[in-house]
Amino acid sequence: MKLALYQRDDCHLCDAALDVLAQAGAPDFESVWIDGDAALEARYGARVPVLRDEDSGAELAWPFDHVAVSAFLRGG
Numbered sequence: 001m002k003l004a005l006y007q008r009d010d011c012h013l014c015d016a017a018l019d020v021l022a023q024a025g026a027p028d029f030e031s032v033w034i035d036g037d038a039a040l041e042a043r044y045g046a047r048v049p050v051l052r053d054e055d056s057g058a059e060l061a062w063p064f065d066h067v068a069v070s071a072f073l074r075g076g
Contacts, residue, residue: 003029024069
């Protein structure tokens with residue numbers, strides 16, 4: 001599972017998501033900054049933060065908690 005967290009600069013929700021991912025014991029992930037990328041801003045815009053499994057395309061959009069992240073990581 002290759003994970004990416006889509007986020008914006010100066011985003012308090014993105015900071016909260018990082019805490020939740022730590023609580024859930026999420027494996028390493030890539031931080032993808034959508035600011036300045038028109039395609040990513042159009043796709044994710046106000047939805048950030050979004051955790052995405054780059055292999056399957058599955059996404060978990062905010063708000064999420066450690067229980068939801070754990071279930072996402074298990075594929076359910």
